[in-house]
Amino acid sequence: MNKRLSFFFSMLLILSMFLAACSGGKSNEPASGGEKAEGNENAEAKPDVPQNLRVNINTEPPSLHPGLAKDATSGTVLRQTFEGLTRINKDGAPEEAAAEKIDVSEDQTVYTFTLRDATWSNGDPVIAKDFEYAWKWALDPKNQSEYAYQLYYLKGGEDANLNGGSLDDVGVVAKDDKTLEVTLANPTPYFLELTAFYTYLPVNSKIAEANPEWANDAGENYTSNGPFVMTEWSHSDKILLEKNDTYWDADTVKLETIEMIMINDPNTELSMFDNGELDWAGAPTGALPTDAMQALKDDGRLITQPIAGVYNYKFNTTEGPTANVNIRKALAHAINRQELIDNITQGAQLPAMGIVPPSMFPENEKGHFPDNDVDAAKEFLQKGLEELGFKDPSELPAIVLSYNTSEAHQKIAQAIQDMWKKNLGIEVTLDNQEWAVYLDKVHALDYQVARMGWLGDFNDAINFLEMYRDAAGGNNDTGWESKEFQDLLAKSATEGDHDARQQLLKDAEKIFMEDMPVAPIYFYTNNWVQADNLKDVAVSGLGDVQYKWAYFE
Missing domain, CATH: 3.10.105.10 (Dipeptide-binding Protein; Domain 3)
Structure with a gap:
């Protein structure tokens, strides 16, 4: 007998609210004195305001393949361009994303995900096989995924990655195009948070099987299923993301572009912000010069x-x-x-x-x-x-x-x-x-x-x-x-x-x-500074950033 996950989402929301309370929550609109500004829950992006975000990500991402990503810089880009079965929402709790329905067995070891109608950025349908393929690819020891251990929660995952076990025995199976069945080695109360993490992201299996180097550059082979699509990757210089019009929740996305430059100098980063060349300076994507911290505190601009x-x-x-x-x-x-x-x-x-x-x-x-x-x-x-x-x-x-x-x-x-x-x-x-x-x-x-x-x-x-x-x-x-x-x-x-x-x-x-x-x-x-009219950038209590809901007013 299966039951819907309202209970699990409620419990995870409680845990996430606790984490937010202990670690600062989503503070991205503070007024002077360290308090948050009044919320803009009903505010919307104005048609005459350019919706082009400019941030610094500090350095070249080592890999933008979900199965090979191993650092915060890569994760920042992937979090905007891909979407897992769940997504961490603005309140810090997991919610349905690529999956529109989630059922769990009574013993909490079998999860059945029903996928919503969604497409990759090239128009291919997102199917359950894309998740099965991606997870098993990361567990395959020949691919040397350093984050493969995050998939050890799957039944047979550790055995396949470390002990020569068969990938066919790993507990993830595409029952049909819309149904993914996941069997865990043990009950894992935070599993729905894991399914939002980048090692659990899907990969367009049709593209990846035909083009093993698909993730090395922007181009027609680099397909994603998230709010944004990567249209330019000038290595060690910048990445350009554009709104993904094929995204199932595209109406929520207000930003048209995100320009991610790679400047490994906090003084230059802050100078560019002060000169109006960046809309955000500092964490979680970049860094502020330590010598400037006190002055930024004193003038009320620093958000901590x-x-x-x-x-x-x-x-x-x-x-x-x-x-x-x-x-x-x-x-x-x-x-x-x-x-x-x-x-x-x-x-x-x-x-x-x-x-x-x-x-x-x-x-x-x-x-x-x-x-x-x-x-x-x-x-x-x-x-x-x-x-x-x-x-x-x-x-x-x-x-x-x-x-x-x-x-x-x-x-x-x-x-x-x-x-x-x-x-x-x-x-x-x-x-x-x-x-x-x-x-x-x-x-x-x-x-x-x-x-x-x-x-x-x-x-x-x-x-x-x-x-x-x-x-x-x-x-x-x-x-x-x-x-x-x-x-x-x-x-x-x-x-x-x-x-x-x-x-x-x-x-x-x-x-x-x-x-x-x-x-x-x-x-x-x-610690960061941001443009006054930039709203709803979601920075989690874990230090992750999402731009799905961001806009300029």
């Missing part, structure tokens, strides 16, 4: 929104000094996070001494250890030196701290370099690369300490832990794994009691922080 995300330094745990847990702990404890926030980032971030954001684990406002605990750092350092056979920090090989090219990342790295030298006597050299090159380097473990960040893909603590389950996992990037950690995550997957499941995940985080493969630095906020 806490989000579920963490800025961290990953350690290569497989070789060099950082293979030693006590050296890792020494480095993590010797960072003055509050000083970084007060003097460098200046964006009201929260010091992070845990990996899961406080919107999910409230106790992580304090975390697992004190900030700037230099005495403890020195004790850990001494233990680590003894274990490595060194008498003095000067005998340690110089530690290389890597980051992707950015003014803010550079300033943070320089400050931490100084803290490690001053507090521990450890020599640190800095190294940086452009984003795509940097990602490949980190994924290959070709580093010692590397700056990374993580924004939640969905509203559950597992999203901040599961990437570290396996050393070879797509986003692990540390070489670390723990049997005890793995067992706790496995138990959480089958635990039906919410509080008991939360405790299992908290226990897993404790193990993670004891081994310290990652040094958390701060929990993110989004």
Whole structure:
């Protein structure tokens, strides 16, 4: 016996509202003093106002293939051009999108999605096979999708991706053109949030099967099913999106174009905004210069929104000094996070001494250890030196701290370099690369300490832990794994009691922080400025942005 999903949507709405309350919600029209301006629920785009949005996405997206995308920049573009079975609405809750009806079995493991009448941007119908094809393509190990683990919720998904299992046994089947049946390995209360995530997006199977390189450039082969279609991709320069007139909900879409430039200089970005060349500057797509933050606050233009995300330094745990847990702990404890926030980032971030954001684990406002605990750092350092056979920090090989090219990342790295030298006597050299090159380097473990960040893909603590389950996992990037950690995550997957499941995940985080493969630095906020007449840009509590509802009044 099946039941409709009003209950599940209601529960997810409650969870999403909680996340929004904890992390700032959708604050995109604040008045002076940090308050939101009065809503414009009934306002509409005026015919005489150009509906052309100009934003900066900072860098070239590494991939615009839903099965290969692995970063926020790629996700930002895909979120505008594609649409999954569900979409996260302006209130932060999943709602029907490509699917017009969703039924769930009593045991909550079988989802039946009925697709609405919709077409790809080239006129091909969107069919259930497009979802089955896309999900199985990402799980196929030969395609090396680093986000394949997000599909392990499907029955047989992990086995097909890691253990040589058959893709035919994966729990996603197109029953006919309009019906997709999905069988999960275990009940997953946030599954309808996952179906809005980009790894779960459909791919035009007709195009992809005939043209394996379909996603490399804009053109007739790059077909999408979302509110916008990509009509230009000038690599490392800009992307142009235009309204998708074939989109089933095109009447809701007011913007005619979105121009996404790629400027990796926050000073230039802010200057272009001030000169009227951009309509938005700063997060979640770009960045503001740290030196300008206070002035932007003072003149009332800065919008700040806490989000579920963490800025961290990953350690290569497989070789060099950082293979030693006590050296890792020494480095993590010797960072003055509050000083970084007060003097460098200046964006009201929260010091992070845990990996899961406080919107999910409230106790992580304090975390697992004190900030700037230099005495403890020195004790850990001494233990680590003894274990490595060194008498003095000067005998340690110089530690290389890597980051992707950015003014803010550079300033943070320089400050931490100084803290490690001053507090521990450890020599640190800095190294940086452009984003795509940097990602490949980190994924290959070709580093010692590397700056990374993580924004939640969905509203559950597992999203901040599961990437570290396996050393070879797509986003692990540390070489670390723990049997005890793995067992706790496995138990959480089958635990039906919410509080008991939360405790299992908290226990897993404790193990993670004891081994310290990652040094958390701060929990993110989004900081930006925007054109006064730009309305209804939806920035979620997870840091995602959608322009489906945006318009200029």
